[in-house]
Amino acid sequence: MAATVDVTYLLSPGASVEEIDSTITVRLVTGDVALRGRTAGLARRVLCAVERPSSVGAVAREVDAPAEKVARLLARLESQGLVTTLAELDKGPGADREANAALRLFADEGLSDAVTADGARAEIVCLGDEELGARFAELTSASLGVRLSRRPVLDEADAPALSGEAPSFVVSLARDRDEEHLRRLDRWSRRAGVPYLAGWFEGVTVVLTHVVVPRRTACYDCLCVRERAAAPGPGESGGTEASAGGPPLAFAPAGRLAAGDGLLTSLASLRAVNVFAGHANEAPAPVLLQLSFTTLKLTRHPVLRVPMCESCGHAQ
Numbered sequence: 001m002a003a004t005v006d007v008t009y010l011l012s013p014g015a016s017v018e019e020i021d022s023t024i025t026v027r028l029v030t031g032d033v034a035l036r037g038r039t040a041g042l043a044r045r046v047l048c049a050v051e052r053p054s055s056v057g058a059v060a061r062e063v064d065a066p067a068e069k070v071a072r073l074l075a076r077l078e079s080q081g082l083v084t085t086l087a088e089l090d091k092g093p094g095a096d097r098e099a100n101a102a103l104r105l106f107a108d109e110g111l112s113d114a115v116t117a118d119g120a121r122a123e124i125v126c127l128g129d130e131e132l133g134a135r136f137a138e139l140t141s142a143s144l145g146v147r148l149s150r151r152p153v154l155d156e157a158d159a160p161a162l163s164g165e166a167p168s169f170v171v172s173l174a175r176d177r178d179e180e181h182l183r184r185l186d187r188w189s190r191r192a193g194v195p196y197l198a199g200w201f202e203g204v205t206v207v208l209t210h211v212v213v214p215r216r217t218a219c220y221d222c223l224c225v226r227e228r229a230a231a232p233g234p235g236e237s238g239g240t241e242a243s244a245g246g247p248p249l250a251f252a253p254a255g256r257l258a259a260g261d262g263l264l265t266s267l268a269s270l271r272a273v274n275v276f277a278g279h280a281n282e283a284p285a286p287v288l289l290q291l292s293f294t295t296l297k298l299t300r301h302p303v304l305r306v307p308m309c310e311s312c313g314h315a316q
Contacts, residue, residue, distance in 0.1 A: 008086040009074050010053040010228065015082060017047045026082050033080060039073060046073055052228050053086050123147040124272060127172040127185070132265055136173060139269035144276055169275060170196040171268055177202060186212065186220035190311065195275070199268050204293040206264045210286030210303045211275055217286050218303045219311040226303045227288060260293050267291065 011017075016027045024035040024044045035043050045063040056074060060067040077083045124146055126133035137148045146168070172185055177200045189196050189212060199208040209223060218226070267289060287300040305312045 007071075007074075008053050008055050009050045009059070009078070009083045010086060010225070011047060011050050012082055012084050017044060019044060028081065033082060042069075043073060043077065046070060047077070047082065050074075050083055122168040122276065123149060124169045124171060126150045127170060128174040128181075132173040132175070132261060133171075135261060135265040136171060136268055136272075139265055140272055143269070143273045146276065168194070169272065170194055171272060172196065172198040173264060173268060174198075174200045176200060177207070182220050186311075190214045190219070197268060197271055197275075199264050201260060201264065206260065206267065206289075206291040206293060208264070208267050208271065208289040208291075210288055211271065215312060217312070218305045222305050222312060223288060223303050226301060263291055263293065 012028065018025045018027065024040045026033045026035065026047065042063060042065060046059055049059045049062045054062070056071045057067055059074070060070040063070065074083060078085070122144075124140065124144075126136060126148060127150075130150070133150050137150070140146075141148055170185070170189065172181070174181070182198055185196060185198065188194075193214050195211055195213045197209060197211055199206065201207070209220075210217060212219065212223075286303050288303050290299040290301070291297070292299075
């Protein structure tokens with residue numbers, strides 16, 4: 001039974017658990033699933049426990065139930081598509097690694113000549129914080145002869161283009177993580193077919209997404225799943241300053257320091273330049289970057305597509 005207890009489960013991407021009038025409902029992108037019977041209450045507690053990746057043993061301790069019973073219940077929930085295993089996410093769609101190895105965002109090994117495949121001049125649109133966007137534009141324009149324009153917010157009504165023809169690339173930099181904006185950007189990107197890069201601050205950490213290529217690399221939802229899987233659990237060491245005895249993240253806002261601005265915009269500019277030079281590939285998978293402002297430790301988290309993700313899991 002030990003091997004089963006070591007299996008790590010998490011809630012299926014996009015799923016949410018609700019309890020209305022004593023009925024447990026799991027909302028999925030493919031429809032709702034109602035849980036009934038004597039184990040419905042335990043199932044609700046188990047589903048809540050795997051909102052972040054947890055082993056069978058850890059879930060059993062949290063819900064105060066025998067590990068064997070919890071293992072059987074999780075296996076049943078997995079067969080219904082309500083939960084998945086971390087091993088399944090790590091495996092990813094079979095073609096992901098091969099497809100990424102051959103991935104080129106633009107034709108002819110990139111846009112080093114600042115001209116798209118159809119002869120138009122390439123454009124980078126900057127979203128988000130004005131100061132960060134200006135610093136990014138200053139750094140990037142020195143290396144690339146592309147047009148750089150700015151827009152403070154993204155209105156989905158602008159799809160499939162921000163203004164006129166769709167840009168070649170979108171960069172969104174902010175001082176705080178804005179889930180609503182990031183999901184809106186991700187939806188727009190899929191409709192317009194335009195790659196994007198996003199970055200923000202989390203305490204003393206600079207965060208930069210992988211280059212999100214619609215229908216070819218992991219979407220924002222998949223990134224969140226991988227990010228949750230990589231995060232340390234309660235009481236675990238995650239390599240942050242808080243776990244190392246330094247100041248808690250909330251009390252050292254890198255996003256309010258000039259040097260923090262420089263780190264974020266420099267990383268974003270470097271990635272943008274690599275994209276246009278045709279060097280955006282990252283083996284074996286695209287990566288989420290996290291750079292500690294106080295220790296300058298760079299952490300790379302692989303971001304594979306989630307197989308059951310309706311946005312990109314079955315993309316070719």
